[in-house]
Amino acid sequence: MNVGDRLPPLEIPVTRTLIVAGAIASRDYQDVHHDPEHARHKGSPDIFMNILTTNGLVGRYITDHFGPRAVLRRVAIRLGAPNHPGDTLVLTGTVEAVDGDTATVRVVGANGIGKHVTGTVTVTVPAGGPV
Amino acid sequence: MSGEPEVHEEFEARLKTYEGRPAAETGVGRDPVNEPMIRHWCEAMGDTNPAYTGPDAIAPPTMLQAWTMAGLTGRPERAAAYDELLRLLDESGHHAVVATDCEQEYLRPLRPGDAITFDSVIESVSERKTTKLGTGYFVTTRTDVRAGGELAGTHRFRILKYAPARRPRPAPARRPGQPGERRPRPVVNRDNAGFWEGVTRHELLIQRCTDCHTLRFPWLPGCNSCGSAQWDTVAASGEGTVCSYVVMHYPPFPAFDPPYAVGLIELAEGVRIVSNVVGVPYDKVRIGMPVRLEFRRYDEELVLPVFRRYDEELVLPVFEGVPE
Structure with missing residues (x-):
């Protein structure tokens, strides 16, 4: 675990099912995450992934690795380009800082229209490093 | 939501008064931390981390906010101040919402059986911001999440409450002329029936007092100058200029397709009439612009007088934007 280490990218197909399943698993019933008609009425071309799902996927990306x-310890994310059905989210990460067994990883998730998510994750990895 | 800067400043100052006030007070998680919700989360995320299963399972830390969600029921813990703030934003046209930032710190793992409580404060309300989605305000809240009374994590959350910038696209099922999507019908009564009869003949009729010859519009039973109830009509030549106008952005009423320009047109005869300005993009309408009357059919029974930009030097028809 060294500064500058790059995590292998993780590709996640953004299906309608993932968006809806993520919204419901996170108890988020905002219509824009499951109802295309309402999403369009609010100026979005289709439903889009909720922030809790993105947060969960970023957490998964780090612990998978x-x-x-x-x-x-800490997950801080900012959303940009929305994740609509049919797109692909590609998560990449770079170790930005290491302090003993704790690392700060810069995470970027890009989709077909831009950067869906940018953020940092602080993770403690007990001696032995990645399994 | 284009208005005067000082109006925005006053509104922003009002929004700022909500900073530091509670967003949620003594909230209680609807369910204690539990294995089924953890499993559903992991299924959705495709997360196979063994730390989230088995007898020593912990909840995925990124589920922190999920334990505080109200689901489809109400939010009894939500503080009046937060509801008020959201209502203010809704009522000012910023009815759409999108989450933009989430910052979570995890102080101890959550395990099945942990009872969740939480408190939340409105940390900040931004000034007016224009984004790709639309113009609005960022509202940031900070929530302390406790398990068994002990602080387990903190959660800072930012949303954008905004007025959508893009025109909502009509759904495929929507067709012009469908019931409920038609323009409002004019209210025709004894005092204005003559005007609407004129419209059916494609004539814009102005009332004229037969005693003092003053023209008047809109139609009224008596003369504002001399009080006489005697009148006849003259047909407008159709020439006019834009005396003033507004651009309608919000709210999007059925059968109307904002943004569009509504003009106060001064007719060559000197009276003024409110109508749509067509034949020119909504943001190119200008005071003093010459316009000419035309009659436009909106559905099988409704024809209305509208005003088209008129320029003698213009040979080609002016591009009109979105077809109706």
């Missing part, structure tokens, strides 16, 4: 012993 660092293994089940990794402990998430």
Whole structure:
């Protein structure tokens, strides 16, 4: 675990099912996450992924890489281009700082229209490193 | 929502008074941390981390906010101040909402059985911002999430409350002329029936007092100058100029397709009439612009007088934007 390390990218197909399943699993019933007609009325071309799902996917990306012993300390994300059905989200990460067994990883998730998410994750990985 | 800057400043100052006030007070998680919700979350995220299953399972830390969500029921914990703030934004046209930022710190893991409580404060309200989605205000809240009374995590959340910038696209099922999507019908009564009869003949009739010869519009039973109830009509030549105008952006009434320009047209005869200005993009309408009357059919029974930009030097028809 060194500064500058790049995590292998994770490609996630943004299906309508993922958007709706993520919204419901996070108890988010805002219509723009499941109802295309309402989404259009609010100026969006289709439904889009909610922030809780993006947050969950970013957390998964980090723990997938660092293994089940990794402990998430902090996840801070900002959303940009929305994730609409049919798009693909590609998560990439770079280790920005290391302090003992704790790393700060810069995460970017790009989709077909731009950067869907940018953020940083602080994760503690007990000695032994990625599993 | 284009208005005077000082109006925005006054509104912003009002929004600012909500900073520091509670967004949620003594909220209680609808369910304690539990295995089924954890499993549903992991299924949706495609997360197979073994830390989230088995006898020593913890909840995925990024689920923090999910334990505080109200779902389809109401939000009894939501503080009056937050509701008021959202209502103010709704009523000022910023009815759409999108989450933009989420910052979470996890102080201890959550495990099945943990009872969740939370408090939330309105940390800040931004000044007016224009984004690709539309113009609006960022509202940031900070929530402390407790498990068994002990602080387990903090959650800073930012939303944008905005007026959508793009015109809503009509759904495929919507067709012009469908019931409920037609323009409002004119209210025709004894005092104005003559005007609407003129419209059916494609004539814009102005009333004229037969005693003092003053022209008047809109139609009234008596003369404002001399009080006489005797009148006849003259047909407008159709020439006019834009005396003033507004551009309608919001709200999008059925059968109307904002943004569009509504003009106060001064007819060559000297009276004024309110109508749509067509034949020119809504943002190119200008005071003093010459216009000419035409009659436009909106559906099988409604014809209205509208005013088309008129320029003698113009040979080609002016591009009119979105077809109706």
